[in-house]
Amino acid sequence: MAVMVCVITSPAIVGLDTATVQVEVDLRPGLPAFAVVGLPDAAVQEARERVRSGIANQGYRVPPVRIVANLAPADLRKAGPQYDLPIALAILAGAEQLSPSAVAGVGAAGELALDGTLRPVAGTLAMAEHAARHGWRALVVPVQNAAEAALVEGETTIIPVGSLREAAEVLAGERPVPIVAPAPWPPDVRNDVPDLCDVHGQPAARRALEIAAAGMHSLLMVGPPGGGKTMLARRIPGLLPPLTRDDAITLTRIHSVAGRLPPGQGLMSRRPFRAPHHSISAAGLVGGGRLPQPGEVTLAHLGVLFLDEVGAFQPQVLDALRQPMEHGVVDVVRAMASARFPARPLLVCAGNPCPCGHADDPGGRCVCPPGRAETYQARLSGPVADRIDIRIEVPRVDSAALIEGVPDEPSSAVAARVEAADARRIERGQQYPNARLQGTALRKAVSLDGNGRRVMESAMTRLGLTARGFDRVLRVARTIADLDSSRKVGESHLLEAVGLRAYRSLG
């Protein structure tokens, strides 16, 4: 038998970026053997078994020769089971069970089950974008990933398939290309995010949530156990303005690469809500790994990152949030590969006012020594303190309010006001939410008149407002004015913003 080499391509995921991998298969006479070379990880090595069984169980024949699969370029680490499908197709083409011309210029990615059916893989959206960018003729993907792949517009034909045989037959022209409809846009917004109408009372906290959502202002909620902090935080995604399609695609790409796209969902049309446990590592929070993987702060991009019991997180873990909170990106630098991930979540933290949890209790139930509550609160926000725009108290609602259960304003009403406020920002020509206003842009967006200046001066002398605190008040006041449909930031807006700094001892 003649020596046969067959080439098919596959996109590799590096962080959020992609690279082309050539999958070459060389069949030459010799004792039957199967090797995979080219910096494969364990999952790629195991492809040999899956590919052999998959080919056989789909009614094809594994040629009884020496098979070498080479993944090029050799200096790029190949991870995951996505190379099963391109290797199998290249073997079929090499053994002339499929015409080599049928696979020319075609890319493929997919994991094979032992019976030769396909399993979904992570990062399909990014791969489809890669294929379109590089003018590939077609990209074969598992049918479960079809919807996300179909989001990409371009010349590349997306071929969603359920099995190896289906892939081979479509490429050979023996079957029509299955049609996939892209996910509808705008999406169906009747989502299952919990609604604010479940929260009784808490007028001050509701207002703070509305302001936080309208300006993407980071929020710290302090209160006794059972006060409803967690309940409130879970309702914030439902208040945020709807995503643009571009943002939804960005989110889809991130969650797809992380292998966390809900199955069957083509497009992440909903803002994420991530609530990592306080035992999380720094790498888990901001990203890391030998092959860079996004962390929680990236998975929460454009959504909510909720740090419940924030005082229980390791200080150095919280410290790792500095770079992302400051720059909106995380750089994971590794010997094998480096990656840059977007990271602009709305940061929401919650905690008790003191170790026993009752420092706020009017009943004086707190058993902590004097001064303990202040040091505890300082530690609560410690490393993230200078990133928190709004700090509120969430007291326990009295039982009467809970029992009466008068339905309160639903999320939709608040979301409508938030969207209107956001529209005012866009009208101003401001590209980003108010929480990111700084320096001259901030001064321009908030010009103080005489009364405003007086308010800010007395806030500085009376409350010991620092320069940072000063800017925070201005940013929040800008959002309050936007909610009030006011072009100018007036005295009442500034005063309310000053008031959103409960727990003044935190500076």
Add this chain to the structure above:
Amino acid sequence: MTLSTADVCALALLAHHLGRDLQRAARRAGGPRSLLTASDDVFCAALGVSGAGRARVAGVRRQVAQTDAEAVLKARGITAIGAGDGRASPLLAQAFDPPFGVFTTAPGRCAEAWDGRRPVIAIVGSRRAGVASTAFAASLAAGLVRRGAVIVSGLARGVDAAAHRGALDAAGTTIAVLGAGVDSSYPRANRALRKRIDAEGAVVSEYWPETLPAPWRFPARNRIVAGIAHAVVVVDAAATSGALITADFAVELGRPVLAVPHPPWEAGGAGAVNLIATGAAVCRGVDDVVDEVPHPGWTDLGGAVPPTELEGTAARVFDRIRTCPGRLDELVSHLSLEAREVSAALAELELAGLAVVDAQQRWLAQPTH
């Protein structure tokens, strides 16, 4: 009794190195001068040291004799004011067991504060005091300052710190008496306040500047607080509070003691209530102090804070919290206002110095004197 600076330093250094108080030894030896000049045998006998301890005492005496204490003080910018020095507090000299002298970084301001022309009022109380109590202490201090008084306290957390702060905020003079050397930074929580007092008031201590705080030094410190004051006002003290020791010293000196009434159902204020039951005057505000302390230095000027013009929501919120303090949410539901209106109004009141928020996040009207 007149003691030179060198004597004051030597006595303080001896106390510092020996780790004990020399007041009793000085009385036994027939006065501080006699103690200093006594032979080692007499010195040890006065201290009550016998046997092996005597060699150590003798060693410390030699070491102190060789130390140029005045140069050390000078290098640190600290002055010793000995008893009998023209700058010493005449009131303190009348105290039982007066200190040999005091150390301070601001001798001029001390002398001016306690030269007798102005009433000196001690305000003391609980370290655990809530915001309502500390707000009262601060405004009482400010009001007394505006009537011409100097405020003395012990720089502890809670009421002490509030009294100092109130005096400084009203551009007055305040004296902090430490139970440790003036170079110690205790208590750490009050570091920022300490800086302000160093700059605008005076910190004094009878101990050598390097002396560390120790529990047994606080009662001794309280005798100085009471000693330099014309009267002591106790704001918020539990039944076992150290503030009661200060009040006791004042009673022994025959000086007025006032106490701020406290609801009897709150155990935290039992000490102040007991004082009133045993004859202390009731302090409801500045006027009660002025009435209780006859002094030519009281002024009428600036007695009243000009009433601030409040209108609209701020006026409604102020009226409510004056009679019934509450949290933001309670005010919102009681006044049937929006959260945003109430929080803006509270911020306005806070910035005008008319409202404060306590650790329970309850808003209270700030007393104005």
